[in-house]
Amino acid sequence: MHIAMIGTGYVGLVSGACFSEFGHDVVCVDRNAAKIKALKAGKVPIYEPGLQELVADNVAAGRLGFATDIKRAVKTADAVFIAVGTPSRRGDGHADLSYVYAAAKSIAKALNGYTVVVTKSTVPVGTGRAVERIIRKANPKAHFDVVSNPEFLREGSAIEDFMRPDRVVIGTQSERARKVMQRLYRPLYLLETPMLFTTRQTAELVKYAANAFLATKVTFINEVADLCEAVDANVQDVAKGIGLDGRIGSKFLHAGPGYGGSCFPKDTLALTRSAKEAGRPLRIVEAVAKVNDARKKKMAAKIIAAAGGKVKGKSIALLGLTFKPNTDDMREAPSLDIVAGLKKAGAMIRVFDPEGMKEARALLKGVSWCKDAYDAADGAHALAIVTEWNEFRALDLERLKRLMKAPVIVDLRNVYRRDEMAAAGFHYVSVGRAPVTRK
Numbered sequence: 001m002h003i004a005m006i007g008t009g010y011v012g013l014v015s016g017a018c019f020s021e022f023g024h025d026v027v028c029v030d031r032n033a034a035k036i037k038a039l040k041a042g043k044v045p046i047y048e049p050g051l052q053e054l055v056a057d058n059v060a061a062g063r064l065g066f067a068t069d070i071k072r073a074v075k076t077a078d079a080v081f082i083a084v085g086t087p088s089r090r091g092d093g094h095a096d097l098s099y100v101y102a103a104a105k106s107i108a109k110a111l112n113g114y115t116v117v118v119t120k121s122t123v124p125v126g127t128g129r130a131v132e133r134i135i136r137k138a139n140p141k142a143h144f145d146v147v148s149n150p151e152f153l154r155e156g157s158a159i160e161d162f163m164r165p166d167r168v169v170i171g172t173q174s175e176r177a178r179k180v181m182q183r184l185y186r187p188l189y190l191l192e193t194p195m196l197f198t199t200r201q202t203a204e205l206v207k208y209a210a211n212a213f214l215a216t217k218v219t220f221i222n223e224v225a226d227l228c229e230a231v232d233a234n235v236q237d238v239a240k241g242i243g244l245d246g247r248i249g250s251k252f253l254h255a256g257p258g259y260g261g262s263c264f265p266k267d268t269l270a271l272t273r274s275a276k277e278a279g280r281p282l283r284i285v286e287a288v289a290k291v292n293d294a295r296k297k298k299m300a301a302k303i304i305a306a307a308g309g310k311v312k313g314k315s316i317a318l319l320g321l322t323f324k325p326n327t328d329d330m331r332e333a334p335s336l337d338i339v340a341g342l343k344k345a346g347a348m349i350r351v352f353d354p355e356g357m358k359e360a361r362a363l364l365k366g367v368s369w370c371k372d373a374y375d376a377a378d379g380a381h382a383l384a385i386v387t388e389w390n391e392f393r394a395l396d397l398e399r400l401k402r403l404m405k406a407p408v409i410v411d412l413r414n415v416y417r418r419d420e421m422a423a424a425g426f427h428y429v430s431v432g433r434a435p436v437t438r439k
Contacts, residue, residue: 001025001183004073004080006103008035008066010046010158010262010329011120011151012083017054018162020064022187027065027073039066047328047355050159074110079180081149082107082131083120086266093269095124104131108138116180118147122207122267124274128171128200145177148200150207155261156326167194171203208274211267212285217252218259219288222295225255225432235432236414255432257386257412258295260323260332265289296334299386299412300341306410306429307382312346315405317380319373320387320413321364322356330359334412335386339364352376354389374403381406388413397424 001024005016008030016028030036035045042059044052058064067073074080084099100121107117117135119128132146148171153161168188170181178197182189189195198206225235235255243250259265268289275282304311323333330336335351342349343366352370353360361369370376373392377383377400385392393415401407401424409421411430421428421436428436 001078001180002076003027003184004029004070004077005083006030006070006081006107007083007085007099007121008032008039008045009083009085010048010155011153012081013039013044013046013055014048014051014153014158014162015081015083015120015151017051017058017064018159019184020058020061021054021163022184023063024184025063026058027067027077029067029070029073031068033068036066036068047326048158049156049326054159070106071110074107074115075112077115079116079118079184080107081118081120083151086121086123086270088266088269092273094273095122095266095270097123097127097130100127100131101134104134105138108135108142111135111139111142111144114143114176116145116147116177118149118181119204120149120151122150122211122263123148123204124208124270125201125204127204145172145174146200147172147174147177147181148203149181150203152207152210155329156324164191165193167196169196169198169203169206171198171200173199208267208271211263212271212282212288214252215259215264215268215292216284216288218254218256218264219292219295221253221255222258222431223291228432229434232434233432234434238432255414257299257334257338257431258292260296260334261329262331265292265332296337297341299334300338300345302412302429303338303342303382303384303410304345304347306408306427306435307406310345311342311381314347314381315379316342316347316349317370317376317383317404318349318351319353319376319383319385319392320356320389321351321353321360322387325387325389326355328355328359330356330363333387335360336363338384338386339367350376350378350380353387354391356387374399378403380404382408382410384410384412385415386412388415397421397426401425 003019003024003026005012005028008028016026020026082103084103086095089096128146128148228235239253242248243253268285272286321335349367350370351367407426409426409428414430418436
């Protein structure tokens with residue numbers, strides 16, 4: 001089948017590459033000529049494990065291409081996916097749908113024969129209806145159906161998530177569109193992947209509800225971690241104790257500095273705004289967003305306290321800047337609030353991230369950029385692990401101790417064991433566990 005993927009951001013590029021791996025002919029379209037030129041030259045603009053190779057293989061096989069001409073791509077497509085950004089709108093927190101609506105207008109002018117228009121972007125309930133209305137107005141003679149097909153891709157494991165998903169959600173009440181979508185996802189049918197067919201509105205809400213629930217789990221265990229610190233309990237054991245309950249599950253029960261990224265912050269905010277407009281406020285989700293914002297800001301104070309209560313003129317090392325490992329994404333990363341808090345307190349900040357340095361340079365000013373973890377630790381009065389990259393899980397503790405001015409480690413991801421840090425002679429502060437005091 002022929003697919004036009006409108007948008008070459010994270011979702012569009014990964015989805016386009018994976019559909020081409022299924023054997024479909026895919027053209028990824030973007031108005032940014034420089035981006036398309038780079039993709040044609042084999043330069044993938046985002047870091048995602050395995051994506052560079054997947055794109056190269058399918059370009060070489062002739063199944064994947066890149067273009068700026070939306071009309072040509074849509075004209076021959078059986079399905080057109082809208083995979084453009086929906087950032088939070090300034091002022092009110094609603095999802096900014098201007099890119100989605102612009103894509104719909106462009107698609108309308110190019111439709112030729114029956115086509116399924118698929119909203120892949122994360123959008124509020126009712127967007128599919130609006131997209132259909134836009135296309136009908138722009139091209140009354142067009143023969144099409146609008147389908148909602150939300151993405152559930154985790155940065156760092158997006159290809160695996162697409163190829164072996166927990167489920168595929170498809171919102172349509174058109175039997176013809178349903179058959180087209182079944183053909184597109186036929187390889188997953190062979191793997192007996194659950195396929196959930198719903199109305200468009202239901203599919204749109206599934207995505208927001210899923211992200212809000214996961215954000216709630218993260219925030220819940222973070223608040224439990226604060227309680228553990230106050231009563232001398234261990235949050236990791238608490239998480240294991242409740243996670244073994246099949247009704248709860250162990251995923252997303254890892255205490256840390258708060259969630260960030262491209263999805264949870266904007267999706268929880270957009271969902272609460274939509275719920276208020278519908279007269280059904282989601283007070284739990286509202287509280288989750290508020291608590292998470294406050295938590296990220298509190299992490300700087302945690303580091304300052306571990307460093308003796310004052311960091312003016314002191315050197316603080318931060319390991320990890322991206323909101324999670326295996327991505328270069330800095331959107332809403334806890335490190336942004338941490339750096340701001342430390343700078344306000346007068347600290348000199350040394351940072352290192354395996355993949356996020358390029359993106360971080362545009363967002364962080366007045367910090368020292370280091371070549372690796374040990375370079376960052378050199379002369380530091382305290383070191384904080386902010387993102388749990390694998391290369392930070394087995395640091396040479398003796399080497400760190402020799403390099404640092406003071407043996408203080410703040411582990412915001414609970415990477416290390418307390419007994420291990422005690423044996424190494426560090427003052428060790430983690431999340432939801434009693435600190436280790438250097439003897």
